Amino acid sequence: MSNLRDKVYILIEKNTENYEEWPQNNAKKIAEQFNCSRNLVSQYLNEYWEKGVFGKIVSRPVLFFKLPQVEINAKTFKSLHAARVWNASHSVSPLDAIIGSERSLYQIISQIKAAIQYPPHGLPILITGETGTGKSYLAQVIYKHLQKMKFITKTARFVSVNCSEYSNNPELFLSNFFGYVKGAFTGATQNNKGLAEIADGGVLFLDEIHSLSKECQEKLFQFMDTGTFHRLGDNEHWSKSNCRFVFATSENPEKKILPTLLRRIPVKVFLPAFNKRSEQEKKELIQFFLKNEQKKVGKEIYVTNNLVSFLIHYTFKGNVGDLKNVIQLSCANALIQQVEENKLKITLMELPEKVGFENYKELKNTNNSRFIAVSNLTKNDQKNSIEHIITDLYTIDIKKKPSEKLFDCYQRYFKKRFINISISDSETLNSFFGLKFQQFTRHIEDDYKISVDTFFYKIILYLFDKNNYHYDFKEVDFQKWSNFKDDVNKYLGYEVGLVREFKNEVDLTSNEGEELLFIILFKLMVEEHKSQKRLSLIVAHGANTASSIAQTVNTMVGDYIFDAIDMPLDVTSKEIALRVNNYLNKRKSFADLLLLVDMGSLEKISSQLEISNNKNFALITNVSTGIALDVANQIKLKVDTASIVQNVKKNQTIDVFFQKSVKKQDMIVCTCESGLGTATKLKQIMVKSFPKNSKIVIDSFDYYSIAKENYISELRKNYNILFIVGTLDPQVKGVTFFSIEDLILGINVKKITNKLAVYFDQKQLEIINNNILKNFSLTNLTDQLTILNPTKLLEQVTDAIYILQTKLNLSLKNNTCFGLYIHICCLIERLVMQKGMADEINLSKTSSSKFKNFYKAFKNSFTVVEQYYSVEIPEIEVKYVYDYIKEA
Numbered sequence: 001m002s003n004l005r006d007k008v009y010i011l012i013e014k015n016t017e018n019y020e021e022w023p024q025n026n027a028k029k030i031a032e033q034f035n036c037s038r039n040l041v042s043q044y045l046n047e048y049w050e051k052g053v054f055g056k057i058v059s060r061p062v063l064f065f066k067l068p069q070v071e072i073n074a075k076t077f078k079s080l081h082a083a084r085v086w087n088a089s090h091s092v093s094p095l096d097a098i099i100g101s102e103r104s105l106y107q108i109i110s111q112i113k114a115a116i117q118y119p120p121h122g123l124p125i126l127i128t129g130e131t132g133t134g135k136s137y138l139a140q141v142i143y144k145h146l147q148k149m150k151f152i153t154k155t156a157r158f159v160s161v162n163c164s165e166y167s168n169n170p171e172l173f174l175s176n177f178f179g180y181v182k183g184a185f186t187g188a189t190q191n192n193k194g195l196a197e198i199a200d201g202g203v204l205f206l207d208e209i210h211s212l213s214k215e216c217q218e219k220l221f222q223f224m225d226t227g228t229f230h231r232l233g234d235n236e237h238w239s240k241s242n243c244r245f246v247f248a249t250s251e252n253p254e255k256k257i258l259p260t261l262l263r264r265i266p267v268k269v270f271l272p273a274f275n276k277r278s279e280q281e282k283k284e285l286i287q288f289f290l291k292n293e294q295k296k297v298g299k300e301i302y303v304t305n306n307l308v309s310f311l312i313h314y315t316f317k318g319n320v321g322d323l324k325n326v327i328q329l330s331c332a333n334a335l336i337q338q339v340e341e342n343k344l345k346i347t348l349m350e351l352p353e354k355v356g357f358e359n360y361k362e363l364k365n366t367n368n369s370r371f372i373a374v375s376n377l378t379k380n381d382q383k384n385s386i387e388h389i390i391t392d393l394y395t396i397d398i399k400k401k402p403s404e405k406l407f408d409c410y411q412r413y414f415k416k417r418f419i420n421i422s423i424s425d426s427e428t429l430n431s432f433f434g435l436k437f438q439q440f441t442r443h444i445e446d447d448y449k450i451s452v453d454t455f456f457y458k459i460i461l462y463l464f465d466k467n468n469y470h471y472d473f474k475e476v477d478f479q480k481w482s483n484f485k486d487d488v489n490k491y492l493g494y495e496v497g498l499v500r501e502f503k504n505e506v507d508l509t510s511n512e513g514e515e516l517l518f519i520i521l522f523k524l525m526v527e528e529h530k531s532q533k534r535l536s537l538i539v540a541h542g543a544n545t546a547s548s549i550a551q552t553v554n555t556m557v558g559d560y561i562f563d564a565i566d567m568p569l570d571v572t573s574k575e576i577a578l579r580v581n582n583y584l585n586k587r588k589s590f591a592d593l594l595l596l597v598d599m600g601s602l603e604k605i606s607s608q609l610e611i612s613n614n615k616n617f618a619l620i621t622n623v624s625t626g627i628a629l630d631v632a633n634q635i636k637l638k639v640d641t642a643s644i645v646q647n648v649k650k651n652q653t654i655d656v657f658f659q660k661s662v663k664k665q666d667m668i669v670c671t672c673e674s675g676l677g678t679a680t681k682l683k684q685i686m687v688k689s690f691p692k693n694s695k696i697v698i699d700s701f702d703y704y705s706i707a708k709e710n711y712i713s714e715l716r717k718n719y720n721i722l723f724i725v726g727t728l729d730p731q732v733k734g735v736t737f738f739s740i741e742d743l744i745l746g747i748n749v750k751k752i753t754n755k756l757a758v759y760f761d762q763k764q765l766e767i768i769n770n771n772i773l774k775n776f777s778l779t780n781l782t783d784q785l786t787i788l789n790p791t792k793l794l795e796q797v798t799d800a801i802y803i804l805q806t807k808l809n810l811s812l813k814n815n816t817c818f819g820l821y822i823h824i825c826c827l828i829e830r831l832v833m834q835k836g837m838a839d840e841i842n843l844s845k846t847s848s849s850k851f852k853n854f855y856k857a858f859k860n861s862f863t864v865v866e867q868y869y870s871v872e873i874p875e876i877e878v879k880y881v882y883d884y885i886k887e888a
């Protein structure tokens with residue numbers, strides 16, 4: 001026989017189960033029940049309270065209840081309600097056990113909990129979502145939660161009403177729902193309680209609420225307002241029911257439910273479709289249903305990885321409900337075949353025919369499938385926390401490996417772990433981190449002339465975008481991996497710099513461990529494409545056809561091969577082409593593009609793709625999982641793109657296309673606004689400054705042609721313009737201009753050599769630098785530009801310009817003077833050689849009095865020159881000099 005202390009404990013524990021019993025948990029009532037001293041009971045109750053076993057409610061009388069778990073400190077509450085709310089939030093709720101409660105359903109479940117706890121009887125809730133998403137299931141879990149949290153008693157009922165059964169019969173609904181009295185209609189032989197009354201104190205679940213007639217919806221909201229109603233046939237007496245309302249509909253509530261009723265439902269939650277849920281959640285659901293079947297058949301169930309992959313990627317029209325059915329039917333099919341076996345093995349072959357797996361048929365025959373025990377299905381999916389990853393990387397024994405092997409190991413590790421990572425381009429732009437990271441990778445691709453691997457790019461986004469992913473770094477033993485850290489840092493000076501640069505840009509704070517992982521990932525991200533410069537992309541119609549083929553194939557070959565762009569049917573071809581072009585732009589530095597499309601997409605987007613002709617471009621039509629798998633296997637074997645296309649053509653009867661890259665040459669453009677003649681001479685000086693074996697093309701162009709956009713874009717098809725050298729900037733977008741004046745003064749020569757850093761070694765660069773300085777010195781320049789005696793000519797032109805400045809009271813900048821020296825020296829030579837006028841020049845039309853003055857002064861200043869060389873400088877050339885000085 002237990003002692004009084006134990007008896008008190010057992011009684012409080014029992015009463016705590018039922019919220020209605022909590023008021024009985026006071027010393028007086030307990031003492032009466034056990035016929036003992038109230039003081040003694042009070043002493044025991046307070047002992048349990050001090051130990052954190054019971055909670056104390058300081059109401060009158062003082063009440064106690066058993067806490068869900070023992071607390072370190074004694075817990076005291078001001079009211080019964082406060083104690084109840086605290087208890088609810090500290091107990092493990094059935095709502096928290098729903099798959100997805102910490103992820104896709106987190107928001108929904110928090111909302112529901114808040115609504116349920118709202119005094120006195122919670123707030124009505126409307127659950128929407130496609131068929132089979134789990135609306136009825138959620139309603140039942142809400143009921144279980146209410147019971148477990150003691151918001152309702154154990155005896156309170158869950159009453160479910162399927163309103164679609166009454167869509168054509170409102171009278172039947174009203175009599176069943178509100179009850180009736182004897183004689184209310186023929187056959188009403190006695191008084192009858194309705195569903196509303198049966199649900200008193202419990203939960204009333206009205207499914208498919210949209211199918212209820214207007215009249216019934218009106219009666220319903222009157223009942224919701226007052227908690228009272230008349231039974232059918234009795235308009236005098238009011239019946240009462242204090243129930244909690246949960247509604248569900250698979251239709252758009254705004255369109256199908258009376259606004260007056262909808263207004264009375266303050267909490268509306270939307271359950272996501274199965275294919276919108278994360279892979280992890282899908283896997284957990286698959287495991288959950290398989291475990292249920294395991295219990296039913298009494299055998300351990302094994303499934304192939306292909307089957308799991310299929311179930312994850314298949315679009316179940318009836319959502320979770322359909323998944324459950326398909327799993328049940330597959331198990332039943334397997335059971336018929338394997339009656340004698342003590343294990344049940346399920347493969348794609350056991351899928352019911354109705355799933356229509358056209359895309360997957362070929363997978364049935366692939367024999368690289370592995371069996372996994374149901375209990376292991378989600379085993380490898382520990383939280384992808386940074387601490388786990390660091391710990392894993394630490395365990396790779398780097399001591400015995402040279403640096404390349406070490407990073408091979410890291411690469412394999414990430415590929416294994418994140419094979420199915422799926423972050424679409426639109427998602428990456430939704431966060432600040434994503435946007436910045438995208439900009440940064442583009443910048444490093446351009447400036448450092450490296451390529452970015454999309455797979456590692458996605459991992460970084462996945463792990464470091466703190467808005468989306470939560471992780472904790474408390475448990476890593478920093479001591480333990482300090483050697484690891486030192487070793488890794490030893491090889492990664494360059495990446496450390498990149499990460500610092502990026503962190504400054506985003507203002508990212510991180511602890512040491514995060515930073516280390518970031519550095520390793522950067523290394524892998526910028527390393528990978530050095531060996532594999534091929535983009536492999538699948539584009540196909542359907543909400544997730546492309547991504548599911550890509551994910552399935554990536555999983556099957558155990559490597560990240562394909563990126564995917566889905567083409568939902570409501571998205572225009574223009575938008576898709578834009579997305580593909582964005583994708584290509586972001587990854588500019590690839591060498592090969594292998595594009596797999598379905599038939600329709602090809603017609604729609606191919607003409608709008610911007611693929612420059614220095615890339616190899618291969619196109620494979622009619623993509624299916626089988627074709628993608630074939631391609632992926634060849635990519636794994638490092639087969640070159642042209643051969644892949646040929647092989648695919650041999651194996652499948654589909655259209656393929658391969659366009660070999662035309663290697664773009666790098667070019668330096670020389671141009672002078674005074675005409676092609678000067679530009680050509682300039683070209684000769686530039687050529688002289690470069691090593692003989694230089695692969696860079698140096699050519700001269702007409703200034704006004706270069707300034708035209710069409711001309712430049714034609715030129716760019718075959719050349720990569722490095723920079724332009726000339727007398728006046730033709731303002732070509734994205735191309736740096738170096739003026740001759742600057743070069744004469746020795747300005748910007750370093751900038752030119754920086755631009756050439758990837759083409760020449762340090763020694764060659766120094767030679768180029770010195771050559772430019774030497775060749776662009778003024779006397780040398782005129783020497784190169786003129787056939788006349790350069791020293792004499794330059795002297796005369798310098799004098800003339802000096803006189804001109806004095807006459808006009810002008811003080812020209814050095815640069816402008818140099819420009820004029822060269823220009824006029826060339827001009828005189830042209831006139832002497834009778835090459836005629838400068839090429840067409842766009843001069844301003846005004847013939848103002850200012851110009852007349854200038855013309856006079858110019859002619860006067862240049863009299864000596866004109867006489868000496870027997871030439872006459874035409875007015876148009878004077879006008880050019882006038883404009884040149886004005887603009888300078």
Ligand SMILES: Nc1ncnc2c1ncn2[C@@H]1O[C@H](COP(=O)(O)OP(=O)(O)OP(=O)(O)O)[C@@H](O)[C@H]1O
Nearest residue numbers: 099130131132133134135136137138250320321324
């Ligand atoms: N999160 C879940 N966990 C476990 N089982 C679930 C879950 N969601 C749905 N189910 C199961 O899937 C099946 C379909 O769910 P349910 O009937 O609740 O969907 P519904 O949205 O109410 O569908 P309908 O609109 O067709 O009535 C049920 O057998 C249910 O038990």
